[in-house]
Amino acid sequence: MTLIVCKAISTDATALLRLVRDCVAAMRAAGIEQWDEVYPNAETIASDTEAGTMHILNVEDTIIGSITIDQNMDQMWLGMTWSADSGPAFAVHRLMVHPTQQDRGFAKRLMQHAESVARQQGGRSIRLDTFLHNPAAMALYPHLGYRRTGIAMMRKGEFVGFEKLL
Secondary structure: OOEEEEEOOHHHHHHHHHHHHHHHHHHHHOOOOOOOOOOOOHHHHHHHHHHOOEEEEEEOOEEEEEEEEEOOOOHHHHHOOOOOOOOOEEEEEEEEEOHHHOOOOHHHHHHHHHHHHHHHOOOOEEEEEEEOOOHHHHHHHHHOOOEEEEEEEEOOEEEEEEEEEO
16 A cells, blocks of 8 residues: 655645535534534635645545645734743644544554654644544544643634644
8 A cells, every 4th residue: 555645735625625515524423523524515625725824644546644734823822831942833723534544543644644754844843633522532642642732612612732843
């Protein structure tokens, strides 16, 4: 099996929107109301792609996952208790793995890629948030060495902040 992580390009948009749709459907079926038709949407995907911050995971030329890596900290994170020596910090947004490909280590692979990108660009930490009622995500980040930094109330409910020093 050939795994390739690379930056998304504009021609990936249709496959990425299908990935979002499939992830939203699977989360809803599991009772997780984290994402919907409002977020993430086509504009978000296009913006991440144009900025060169969306990275995709291809297996045998099929996009099965994606992650956005940038330095855009959500305003809702201002109340989090980030480490004092964590700057410059990078942020992870919209980590997703196709439902048929989950539980195979691909989310971990994408997070390791994010950490590598951040390190290469002089980052000292990775910050992110995840929906409190998403048990898989809530288990993933501590397993990868991330610590909780607080809770932010967003449109869909409570989101837990996580940080890892690199």
